[in-house]
Amino acid sequence: MIRSIVVLCAVFGVCSRSWADEVAVAVAANFSAPMRQIADEFERASGHHVRLSPGATGALYAQIKNGAPFDLLLAADDETPARLEREGNAVAATRYTYAIGKLVLWSAKPGVVDDKGGVLRQGNFERLAIANPKTAPYGEAATEALTRLGLHAGLQAKLVQGNSIAQAYQFVASGNAELGLLALSQVWKDGALVSGSAWIVPESLYAPIRQDAVLLARGADKPAALALLQYLKGDKARAVIRAYGYGL
Structure with a gap:
């Protein structure tokens, strides 16, 4: 019924x-x-x-x-x-x-993130926010992408973890972290970036x-x-x- x-x-x-x-x-x-x-x-x-x-x-x-x-x-x-x-x-x-879902590298400031994510290799930032990979799938995807790029070990000291992807976003939005590997949906609306600068991480770098x-x-x-x-x-x-x- x-x-x-x-x-x-x-x-x-x-x-x-x-x-x-x-x-x-x-x-x-x-x-x-x-x-x-x-x-x-x-x-x-x-x-x-x-x-x-x-x-x-x-x-x-x-x-x-x-x-x-x-x-x-x-x-x-x-x-x-x-x-x-x-x-x-x-x-x-x-x-x-x-x-x-899709992963994005995002900064709250325009011009910080280039269209190839080169800022990750340059390393001229203090903190990179991700979600806890043990509880948040986007955190797991971020870790996988950094590993495939060969950057995870070198950036380990700069990683700050949020309890969820929402907290990781807040770290970046508040300026407590210059960069974040986040969910695209958090910074994207109606086919465009809402604010700041971003690189949409190639989906080949992490599991779907x-x-x-x-x-x-x-x-x-x-x-x-x-x-x-x-x-x-x-x-x-x-x-x-x-x-x-x-x-x-």
């Missing part, structure tokens, strides 16, 4: 207000801005309310395992949702890739950042959770995802 209602909502683009409910979404920090925009559009269309909890994917996994009341997970990788599915914390056959969504066990029978998962696959949501620089 609930799944039939979700299909009708998807077809007509609106759900009856009598079915209005709240959906709690654990969302990877890199996707918090586009997800807020998608959530606002979804709320207007459906009448449901979306409660977002951004964070590092590893930290969100730990919260889910400890009983945090989330209905959906939008991760920054594909392994964490798959692991939750294997462990019985997510609903089988609901997992899919909602975005392909496949970001998967999955319905968690707690949301299995919630109309709002099922409706939002369906909405994320639609054209309006996908347009927002593209606008922030993600691949699909």
Whole structure:
């Protein structure tokens, strides 16, 4: 019955207000801005309310395992949702890739980062911010890219780690670090760089950042959770995802 209602909502683009409910979404920090925009559009269309909890994917996994009341997970990788599915914390056959993330070298100041990332080799900076590679997939990608460039060992003393990609961004935006290896979505909107200077890191330098969504066990029978998962696959949501620089 609930799944039939979700299909009708998807077809007509609106759900009856009598079915209005709240959906709690654990969302990877890199996707918090586009997800807020998608959530606002979804709320207007459906009448449901979306409660977002951004964070590092590893930290969100730990919260889910400890009983945090989330209905959906939008991760920054594909392994964490798959692991939750294997462990019985997510609903089988609901997992899919909602975005392909991209890594960027960014400075809050114009003219600092050249179009080939040469500033990394020059080394005339004090701090390079990345997310913790143990809990944040973008941190892992940053470490991999630096290693493939042959720079990781030489820059080790200059690395500062944020608990999440959001904190790594704040280090750079505040001036506490001159550079950061971040998610492109944090500095990109509508096909252009929002501010500062940047080099989009070639995707050949790190493993594809496949970001998967999955319905968690707690949301299995919630109309709002099922409706939002369906909405994320639609054209309006996908347009927002593209606008922030993600691949699909």
